[in-house]
Amino acid sequence: MSNIRVRFAPSPTGPLHIGGVRTALYNYLFAKKHGGTFLLRIEDTDQGRYVPGAEDYIIESLKWCGILPDEGQGIGGPFAPYRQSERKEIYQKHALELVSNGSAYYAFDTPDELDAKRQSEAAAGNHNFKYDHISRRAMKNALTLPAHEVQHRLATGEDYVIRLKVPENETVMFTDLIRGEVSFQTGELDDKVLMKSDGMPTYHLANIVDDHLMKITHVIRGEEWLPSTGHHVLLYRAFGWEAIMPKFSHLPLILKPDGKGKLSKRDGAKFGMPVFPLAWKAESEEDSFDGFREFGFLPQAVINFLAFLGWNPGTEQEIFSLAELCEAFSLEKISKGGARFDYDKAKWYNQQYLHAAADSDLAAQIKPLAEAKGYQVSDEYLAKVCHLMKGRATFLSDLVVQASYLFGDVQSFDNENIVKRWKPESHPNFEALAVLMESTEPFDAPTLEERVKNLMTERSLKPGEVMPLLRIALAGTMQGPGVYEMMVVLGRQRTVARLRRAFDYFDTLNP
RNA sequence: GCCCCGUUCGUCUAGGGGUCUAGGACGGCGCCCUUUCACGGCGUUAACACGGGUUCAAAUCCCGUACGGGGUACCA
Secondary structure, eight states, X not given: OOOOEEEEOOOOSSSOOHHHHHHHXXXXXXXXXXXXXXXXXXXXXXXXXXXXXXXXXXHHHHHHHTOOOSEETTTBOTTOOOBGGGGHHHHHHHHHHHHHTTSEEEEOOOHHHHHHHHHHHHHTTOOOOOOSTTGGGGSSBTTTSOHHHHHHHHHTTOOOEEEEOOOSSOEEEEEETTTEEEEEEGGGOOOOEEEOTTSOBOHHHHHHHHHHHTTOOEEEEEGGGGGGHHHHHHHHHHHTOGGGOOEEEEEOOEEOTTSSSBOOTTHHHHHTSOOSSSOBOOSSGGGOBOOHHHHTOOHHHHHHHHHTSSBOOSSSOOOOOHHHHHHHOOXXXXXXXOXXXXXXXXXXXXHXXXXXSOHHHHHHHHHHHHHHTTOOOOHHHHHHHHHHHGGGOSSTTHHHHTTHHHHSSOOOOOHHHHHHHOOGGGHHHHHHHHHHHHHOSSOXXXXXXXXXXXXXXXTTOOHHHHHHHHHHHHXXXXXXXXXXXXXXXXXXXXXXXXXXXXXXXXXXXXX
C-alpha cells in the first residue's frame, strides 16, 4: 500500500455534473494505479447554496459508476468528519494562526460597502476593483484601524471576515503535473477572504487545511481552480507547509458540443442528451433531469467514454474495463486543451458494451423497464430477447422498445410495404407456410429455414416475395432480427397464430 | 479590461527535432456481407491556427499575433 492519497471534493449544491464524475474518475484511477487511497470530502461551506439530497446523489452516482471512495463521507475513516460544515472549529483555529503570524488580518467592510466601492470605482473608470495590497490601505481592516478599535469591534460582536494578506511583490510558482510550471505575480492577486462573517471558511482556506490534515498527496481538480492556485500556494507557505504541499494537476474542462464554453446543466435539454449520471428530481420541471442511467447507458460505457474525454493511453485500444483503466492511467497523458462533449462517441461506446454484454446481465437490467411497460415474461425469455436485439441497440431501453412485438401483439403494421408486396392470390402459399410451421420438428432456426426453402422451391416462390411478408406478419416492421430466430423466440403457437391473423389482415389492404 | 491556461482531421486524440507524403477512433460517404434493420469487413473523406526565430532538420523548442476557454464573490 503506497501512501498516495487523493480526494474528490464536490459541493452539494445540486446533482453531480458529468464533469465532476470525470474528476472523480481520474482521482480514482490515479489512486488505484498507485495502490493509494481515494477519499470523498463534502465541501458544504456555503450555507446558502446547500441543496438537500445532493450529498446522497453524489454517493449514489459514484456507486453506479463503480468508483466508490475508500474513505470519506458516508464511508468513514481516520480523518473524520469529512463534511466541512462539521469542521468549523478546525478552520477557525487555523485562520487565527494566520492572523497571529501576520499572514492574515481582520476586515470589517460589509458586502454592501464592498458593492458600493466596486460601483464607485467602476464609475471612475476602474472596472476591476480588487481588495488587494493597494486598496486594503483605504478599507476598514486591522491594517488601517488602530489596534484598540479592532479589539473593540471584535469584542462587540461586529461582523468581520479574515483575509489573506497577499505579499506585494513576489512571484509564486508551482509545478502542475499536467501543465508544467505555472507562476503568478502576487501583486495581481487579491486578499481572498478566508473566514466568512458567518464563521464558515471559504473554499480556499478549507481545502488547504483539509488537504494538509487529511494527508492528501495529489490534488487533481478542474481547470477552473488554476487561477486561484497562486493563493493556495501562498496559504501553504503561510502555514509553513509549502515544502510538503500536495502536487497539483488541473484537468481540462469538458466543453459544450458546439465548443462554446464549458458544459452546463442546461446543455442536456439543449442538445438532447444527458449531462448527469442519474436522474435528479427538483421542484420545477426545468431543474429536473434524466441521467445517463435513465437514457439507457451502461455505467461501464460511461466510464470508458469519460476516461477518454481528455485522456488517452497512447495505444490504439479504445475499449477499456475499469480495471484496465486503472492499470493504464497516468496523469502525464492527460491532454491540456478542453474537450468537447462528443455524444456520438458516448453512444458508440454504449453500443459496444451492450453488444459485448451477457444476455442474462442485460435481461436483469431491462427487467424493470419491461415490467414498467406491463410485460410479464420470465428472465429466460428476457434473455432470449436480449440475445436477438442487443446487436442492433444503442441504449438499454432499445432492447425493450424496439422489441415490443416480442412481448405482445404487433402494434402497428408497415402498410406501405404490405400493399407493395402482398398478392391475395398467393394467400394459399402463405397458408401452406403456416401449416408447415405447425408441423416443423424440431422448431429451431436451421430446421425452419430448411423447410421454408424447400416449400419455396416446390411452389416456385422467390425469397424476396416471401421473407419480407413473413417478417412484417411477425413484427409489423421491415426491421429486426432474423425471421427464423424471431419465430423460435415467439414459439410455434404464437408464430402460427400471428401469421394467419396477419395474412387475413393483408387481404383487407389488397382485396 | 486584467490575470491564468490552451490551440493536430467536423469531434476525441496519437505524436514529445529526423521513421509524418501526420496514425487510430467517432461521425460522414461508398462498397461488400445480408433479399430486413443492424453488427461486421473493406475503402474513402479530412488536420499540424498564423508569423517570426533556433537548428543541417520543427507538428514537435523559443518569441509574438490571432482565436478559444477559465478566473476575476463574505460560490465552490
